[in-house]
Amino acid sequence: MSTVAPVQPQGNDGFVQIGQSAEEQIRRRVAEERARLEGEAGIQKREVHHFHKPIELPFTKLQRDHTTILFGGLTWKHERLVHAALESLGYKCESVPVPNKKAFQLGKEYGNNGQCNPTYFTVGNLVQFAQDLEAKGLTKDEICDRYVFFTAGACGPCRFGMYESEYRLALRNAGFDKFRVLLFQQSGGLNQAEAEAGLEMNVDFFLAILNALNMGDIMNDMAYQIRPYEVNAGDTDRALEESMELLHEVMRRRKPWTLHGKSQSLFGKTRFAGTAEYMGKFLHQLFGDDLMAALRQVRQRFAAIPIDRTRVKPIVKITGEFWAQTTEGDGNFNMFKFLEKEGAQVVVEPIGTWICYLMHQVVQKYHDQKGLEDGATPPSSWRVDKRLKIDLRMRKKILQIKMAEAIFKREYNRIIAALGGVGHHLVDQYELQRLGHPYYNSRAAGGEGHLEVAKNIYYSHKGLAHMVLALKPFGCMPSTQSDGAQSAVMSHYKDMIFLPVETSGEGDVNAHSRVQMALGEAKAKTKLELKAALEATGMTLEEVRAYVEEHPEMKSPMYKVPHIEGVVGAAANFVRHVAACMKKTHHKPAQRANATAAA
Numbered sequence: 001m002s003t004v005a006p007v008q009p010q011g012n013d014g015f016v017q018i019g020q021s022a023e024e025q026i027r028r029r030v031a032e033e034r035a036r037l038e039g040e041a042g043i044q045k046r047e048v049h050h051f052h053k054p055i056e057l058p059f060t061k062l063q064r065d066h067t068t069i070l071f072g073g074l075t076w077k078h079e080r081l082v083h084a085a086l087e088s089l090g091y092k093c094e095s096v097p098v099p100n101k102k103a104f105q106l107g108k109e110y111g112n113n114g115q116c117n118p119t120y121f122t123v124g125n126l127v128q129f130a131q132d133l134e135a136k137g138l139t140k141d142e143i144c145d146r147y148v149f150f151t152a153g154a155c156g157p158c159r160f161g162m163y164e165s166e167y168r169l170a171l172r173n174a175g176f177d178k179f180r181v182l183l184f185q186q187s188g189g190l191n192q193a194e195a196e197a198g199l200e201m202n203v204d205f206f207l208a209i210l211n212a213l214n215m216g217d218i219m220n221d222m223a224y225q226i227r228p229y230e231v232n233a234g235d236t237d238r239a240l241e242e243s244m245e246l247l248h249e250v251m252r253r254r255k256p257w258t259l260h261g262k263s264q265s266l267f268g269k270t271r272f273a274g275t276a277e278y279m280g281k282f283l284h285q286l287f288g289d290d291l292m293a294a295l296r297q298v299r300q301r302f303a304a305i306p307i308d309r310t311r312v313k314p315i316v317k318i319t320g321e322f323w324a325q326t327t328e329g330d331g332n333f334n335m336f337k338f339l340e341k342e343g344a345q346v347v348v349e350p351i352g353t354w355i356c357y358l359m360h361q362v363v364q365k366y367h368d369q370k371g372l373e374d375g376a377t378p379p380s381s382w383r384v385d386k387r388l389k390i391d392l393r394m395r396k397k398i399l400q401i402k403m404a405e406a407i408f409k410r411e412y413n414r415i416i417a418a419l420g421g422v423g424h425h426l427v428d429q430y431e432l433q434r435l436g437h438p439y440y441n442s443r444a445a446g447g448e449g450h451l452e453v454a455k456n457i458y459y460s461h462k463g464l465a466h467m468v469l470a471l472k473p474f475g476c477m478p479s480t481q482s483d484g485a486q487s488a489v490m491s492h493y494k495d496m497i498f499l500p501v502e503t504s505g506e507g508d509v510n511a512h513s514r515v516q517m518a519l520g521e522a523k524a525k526t527k528l529e530l531k532a533a534l535e536a537t538g539m540t541l542e543e544v545r546a547y548v549e550e551h552p553e554m555k556s557p558m559y560k561v562p563h564i565e566g567v568v569g570a571a572a573n574f575v576r577h578v579a580a581c582m583k584k585t586h587h588k589p590a591q592r593a594n595a596t597a598a599a
C-alpha cells in the first residue's frame with residue numbers, strides 16, 4: 001500500500017499558503033493517485049460522451065407540401081380525428097401506429113436506461129416507424145427531410161420533462177440525427193422558434209384540435225359503454241368504424257372560418273378585419289351546426305344497435321397515468337380488451353379531464369401566489385396602488401381561464417348531447433380536489449397529481465364503478481407516490497375495490513391474473529346488487545325481458561335509464577327502472593297476459 005506525501009505549499013515568506021497553486025497540486029495528486037489505483041484495479045478509463053441537444057433543424061412553411069407531420073400516443077379514434085383536423089388546415093400528416101412490444105425494446109435499446117415505461121414505448125415507436133420507412137426503401141436523409149414528429153412536452157417535474165431529449169437521443173442513436181421533433185409545451189404553448197412557421201399554432205389550429213379531441217373522447221366513451229351489452233357481437237365496432245369515417249370526412253372538408261360575404265364587405269378593408277375574423281371564428285365554433293349535424297347522424301347509427309341491459313357486468317373505472325390509461329395496446333397489456341373479454345364494462349378516462357386539470361392548476365397557482373410572478377416579492381403594504389394592480393391582473397387572468405374552461409365544457413357537453421347523451425360529463429375539478437387533497441397534496445404537480453387518488457374515491461364512493469383499476473407505468477414517479485396515498489384511502493373507504501397494476505413491456509400474464517382476481521370480487525358485488533334489485537321489486541329477469549320486448553325503444557343505447565343512488569350496475573338500475581315503469585301502468589306483463597287470457 002502506498003502513501004501520498006503531504007501537500008505543503010510554501011509562500012515567499014515561508015508560511016504555508018492555501019492558494020491556487022496548492023489547489024492545483026491537490027487536484028494533480030488526486031488525479032495521479034486515482035490513475036494509480038485504477039491501474040492497479042485494472043480499470044480502463046473511457047472517454048465520456050455526454051448527450052448535447054442537437055441544433056434543431058427548422059420546419060418551415062416552404063417545406064409543408066413535402067413534409068408529413070407525425071403524431072401519436074392517443075386512441076385510434078382521437079388520432080383519426082386529429083388527422084382530419086390537421087388535413088383540414090392544409091397539413092400532410094400521419095399517425096404513428098399504437099406502440100407494441102417491439103417499440104418498447106427499441107426504446108430501451110436506443111434510449112437511456114432508467115426511464116419510465118411510456119418513454120420506452122413512445123420513443124421506441126418513433127424509431128420503429130423511421131426504421132420501417134427505411135426498410136421500405138427511403139434513405140435516412142429522405143426520412144429526416146420528409147417527416148417531422150409533433151408531440152407534447154413539459155419541463156417536469158416528472159420524467160415527462162425528459163421526453164423531448166429522449167426522442168432526440170434515441171433518434172440520434174438509431175442514425176436519424178437530423179430528424180425534427182416539434183414540441184408543444186404543456187405550460188407554454190408551442191415553442192415557435194423550433195416550429196418556425198411550418199406548423200402554425202393559431203386559433204384555427206386550436207379549435208380544430210379541440211373539436212377532434214372532444215369528439216374522440218366521447219366516441220370512445222360511448223363505444224365502451226355500448227359494446228358489452230350489444231345483442232349482436234360486432235355491431236358496436238361496425239358502427240364505430242363507419243361513424244369515424246364519416247366524422248373524419250366531415251372534419252377534413254371543414255375549412256377554417258374566414259371573413260366572407262357581408263362580413264367581408266363590412267370589415268374586410270378596415271383595421272378591425274383581424275378582430276372581426278377572430279370573433280367570427282369563435283362564434284362559428286360556438287353556434288355552428290355542421291359538426292353537430294354529423295354527430296346527430298352518428299347518433300342514429302348507434303341508436304339502431306340493440307342492447308340487452310339485463311346482462312350482469314361489473315363496471316371498471318380506468319385511472320392511472322395519462323398515457324397508460326389511454327393507449328389501447330401492449331403499453332397497458334391490452335387491458336381494455338382483456339376486461340371486456342372477462343365480462344366487464346370499462347369506463348375510460350377522457351383527455352378532457354386532463355385539459356380541465358391543467359386549467360384548474362393554473363387557477364390554483366394564481367390564487368396561491370396572489371398574482372405574483374415566480375420568485376417575485378410582494379410590494380410593501382403601504383404601496384396599495386401596486387398591490388391593487390397585481391390583484392386586478394390576477395383576477396383578469398383567472399377570469400380568462402375560467403371563461404376558457406366554461407367554453408371548453410360547453411363544447412364538450414354539446415357533443416355529448418348531439419350524440420344522444422350517452423357519454424359521461426366531465427367531473428368537476430373542485431370536487432376532485434376536495435376529495436383528493438386530504439390524501440395527496442393538490443399542489444404536488446407531476447403526472448396525474450392528486451387525480452389518481454381523487455378519481456378512485458369519486459367513482460367508488462359515488463356508486464359509479466364497482467372497481468377502480470389504476471394503470472401505472474413501471475418507473476412512474478407520481479404514480480408511485482399516489483400508490484402510497486391509496487393505502488390511506490382504502491383504509492378509510494373499506495368497501496372499495498381498487499387495484500393498481502404496474503404496466504411494463506413484460507408481465508402480461510401476471511397483470512391479467514391479478515385483474516381477474518379483483519374482477520371476481522367486483523362480479524360478486526354486481527350479482528348481489530342485481531339480486532337485491534329483483535328482491536326489492538319482486539320481479540324476475542324474465543318479466544323484465546318480457547316488458548322490454550313490449551317496449552323495444554328500451555333496447556336502444558339512447559334510451560335513458562335513470563341512475564339510482566347507491567346502485568352501480570346497469571342491470572340493477574334497469575330492473576328498478578322497469579319496475580317503476582310497470583308500476584305506472586299498474587300491472588306486470590304476466591298479469592296482463594292473464595288478463596288477456598281471461599278475456
Ligand code: SF4
Nearest residue numbers: 116158159160447476
Ligand atoms: S407521469 Fe409517470 S409515466 Fe408519465 S411521464 Fe411522468 S414519470 Fe413518466
